[in-house]
Amino acid sequence: MPSYRVVMSIGALQPGVRPDAVLPAAARAAAERTTVEASDLAVVAGQARATVRFTADDNAAALTIGRHVVAETRLVADPVAWQVTERVKGRWFPVR
Numbered sequence: 227m228p229s230y231r232v233v234m235s236i237g238a239l240q241p242g243v244r245p246d247a248v249l250p251a252a253a254r255a256a257a258e259r260t261t262v263e264a265s266d267l268a269v270v271a272g273q274a275r276a277t278v279r280f281t282a283d284d285n286a287a288a289l290t291i292g293r294h295v296v297a298e299t300r301l302v303a304d305p306v307a308w309q310v311t312e313r314v315k316g317r318w319f320p321v322r
Contacts, residue, residue, distance in 0.1 A: 227281040229263060229313040230288040230321065232256070232295045236274040237304035248303045249276050255298030256280045259291045276305075285321045288312065292321075 236248060253265040256278045263279040278295055282288035292310035299305050311318040 227283065228288075229279060230282050230292070230310055231277055231279040231313075231318065232292040232308060232310050234276045234296060234299060234305040234308040236276055236299075237306040239303045240301065243302045245274075248274075248299065249278075251302045252276050252278050252295050252299045255295045256291060258298075259294055260287075285312065288321055 232252075234252070239245060239248070249265055249267045253262050256262045256265075259280075261281045263281065264277075265279070266277045268275050268277070276299070280288075280291060282291055288310050292308070296305050296308050310321040312321050
């Protein structure tokens with residue numbers, strides 16, 4: 227089954243939300259729909275970046291899952307930008 231990931235640049239947290247709650251919320255949202263392979267939080271150029279890697283049958287399903295993860299993440303933080311990518315032979319390509 228193909229591997230995908232949703233990568234979100236995280237802005238402000240919702241009131242009362244701890245920073246360590248964002249990644250688990252995103253991974254839990256993906257797990258509601260599919261198998262989660264990994265999740266990671268990094269700081270890139272001063273911006274928090276949450277990544278959730280998951281499996282999906284095809285690009286359409288991956289986009290649906292990615293949108294769900296972003297929507298659920300909005301309950302705890304502001305994803306100011308996001309993208310779904312597919313792994314092909316060790317490289318990640320944007321899904322459209």
